[in-house]
Amino acid sequence: MRAGESLPWRVLAGHLRTVAATPGPTYREGMDNRAEVREFLMSRRAKLTPQQAGLPVGGSRRVPGLRRSEVADLAGVSVEYYAKLERGAIAGASASVLDALSRALQLDETERRHLLDLARAADGIPASGRARRPRTTSLAPVRESTRWMMDSLAGAIAFVRDQHQNMVAVNALGRAFYAPMLGSEDAGGRTPNLARFQFLDPASRDFYPDWELFAQMCVGILRVEAGRDPHDPIMQELIGELSTCSDTFRRLWGQHDVRTHGAGTKRFVHPVVGEMELAYEELALTAEPGRVMLVYTAEPGSPSAERLRLLASWAASERVPQGAARAVARRSPEQ
Numbered sequence: 001m002r003a004g005e006s007l008p009w010r011v012l013a014g015h016l017r018t019v020a021a022t023p024g025p026t027y028r029e030g031m032d033n034r035a036e037v038r039e040f041l042m043s044r045r046a047k048l049t050p051q052q053a054g055l056p057v058g059g060s061r062r063v064p065g066l067r068r069s070e071v072a073d074l075a076g077v078s079v080e081y082y083a084k085l086e087r088g089a090i091a092g093a094s095a096s097v098l099d100a101l102s103r104a105l106q107l108d109e110t111e112r113r114h115l116l117d118l119a120r121a122a123d124g125i126p127a128s129g130r131a132r133r134p135r136t137t138s139l140a141p142v143r144e145s146t147r148w149m150m151d152s153l154a155g156a157i158a159f160v161r162d163q164h165q166n167m168v169a170v171n172a173l174g175r176a177f178y179a180p181m182l183g184s185e186d187a188g189g190r191t192p193n194l195a196r197f198q199f200l201d202p203a204s205r206d207f208y209p210d211w212e213l214f215a216q217m218c219v220g221i222l223r224v225e226a227g228r229d230p231h232d233p234i235m236q237e238l239i240g241e242l243s244t245c246s247d248t249f250r251r252l253w254g255q256h257d258v259r260t261h262g263a264g265t266k267r268f269v270h271p272v273v274g275e276m277e278l279a280y281e282e283l284a285l286t287a288e289p290g291r292v293m294l295v296y297t298a299e300p301g302s303p304s305a306e307r308l309r310l311l312a313s314w315a316a317s318e319r320v321p322q323g324a325a326r327a328v329a330r331r332s333p334e335q
Helices: 033-047 068-075 079-086 095-104 109-123 144-152 172-177 194-200 203-207 211-228 233-245 247-253 303-316 322-330
Strands: 009-012 015-018 157-161 167-170 263-270 274-284 292-297
Touching (some): 068 095, 144 157, 144 167, 144 292, 203 263
Antiparallel strands (some): 009 015, 157 292, 263 274, 274 292
């Protein structure tokens, strides 16, 4: 199996169905850091109103949001220097300037970290000071202890995803839960990818009742990861494919919004047990840079908890193809 090949089959309640796959381009030139900085700063400035910034509203405005001169004044820098930054020339900007800019634009913590990541990339410094992840098209297996921990969460959905939204490991209940997405082992196909499922598979609209919200979250998370390493060829190829094949992705990507997953609640509609509202927690796997574990649980005694229990019984009855488990756990894009 080679990176970039399409996933032609999916499994749902024991039945195979065909999913049309439209190949996207292979992006090899890398993301333009200056363009990313320019578009991010311009989009944040456009979102901030004079009222929000505590400035007088008087006078006509040709564009939404603050003027460059107003941002410069709030950040305590010259208009010329801010204009230079907004043109994308952020290399060499000091931490104090970036912090002042973050305060002036009222960036939240995720947006502030994204700006710092863009500045580090412009300076040629890996995100968080770590060595860049090796360039490889294969997926390393998760650590055995990580798999043991997931398998011990028998009453919860647990899976590991990487920075490219690949689902690289999943526990038994997770296999049953994500049956609409997981491919069968004998059908072939690349590693299941949450972003491709979101934007390229019509089944995601049934599985995610709040589809637009899920789409915004997915794009925001990808934006954060792309900012950390703008030269990641796997990320470039994924963004290129999604931009080519999905109008919604292209629209959301152009908004330059960023977000982290963290914790919260989500609604799902499973084809076997129906609607569930689940709480989620994202746990960083510090021993496996770029990977996180997502755990979904239901409030004890709730209808969702009962449906999750029914789903576990359904999974135990082996109606979920076990090949899907082995496909996620062991298959790399090169196989």
